[in-house]
Structures are given as C-alpha cells and as structure tokens.
Amino acid sequence: QVQLVESGGGLVQPGGSLRLSCVASGFTFSSYIMSWYRQAPGKERELVATITSGGDSTNYADSVKGRFTISRDNAKNTVYLQMNSLKPEDTAVYYCNVRIRLIMRWGQGTQVTVSS
Helix, strand or coil: CCEEEEECCEEECCCCCEEEEEEEECCCHHHCCEEEEEECCCCCCEEEEEECCCCCCEEECCCCCCCEEEEEECCCCEEEEEECCCCHHHCEEEEEEEEECCEEEECCCEEEEECC
16 A cells, blocks of 8 residues: 655754655655645645656745755655755644545655744
8 A cells, every 4th residue: 555654854943954754655656746745733734845756857835945855766765855944934744745546645744843
C-alpha cells in the first residue's frame, strides 16, 4: 500500500533552517509528481511546493518563493523540502503528498515550529 513517511521537523528560531524528508513506498515513485503541503492551526491546508516526476520543474507558493527548495532523489524514493530564512508564520504541520488515480495520499505530517 502507499506510504509516505515525513521527518525532519522541529523547533527552530526565526531565520533558521530545516530540511524535511519524505520517504515513499508502495508505488512507482519516479513516475509521480510530488508535493509538500502545510496546515497551520485554525487554517486550511495549503500547497507549499511541487516537483515533477523527473525533478526538472518546480513550483512554489508565493509565501515561500526564494526561501524554500523542493527536490527529490528517485533512487531513494525520497522528496525533500529545504526551508531557509524561516519565519514564525511558517509554523505548521507539513505533509508530503502524491495524487494517484485522482486520490490524494498523505503522510502523517511533521511539525515545524518557528519561535524564539
């Protein structure tokens, strides 16, 4: 079955960096677009970044452009989110996502807290 397992979250000071990882299994990882979403308390889940199956194209939410970088390693079935210059408003649970046959699949999420 499809599994997405995120890791790398934690508590970081404003201006700091974190790298999130998501290890995928149960599907042909290299064939699918992968995305990161986030959900802050009391807010809807929002799309943060997307990367094509081959990793040749990426897209970002305006709020993270220039600070976050999505990448993937198809040999390791892993997608990453490098987050730099973190701000308190980046605090959220971050989820890895893949859409397979019109069904959105999610990991369990990893908490990122940006606070001094």
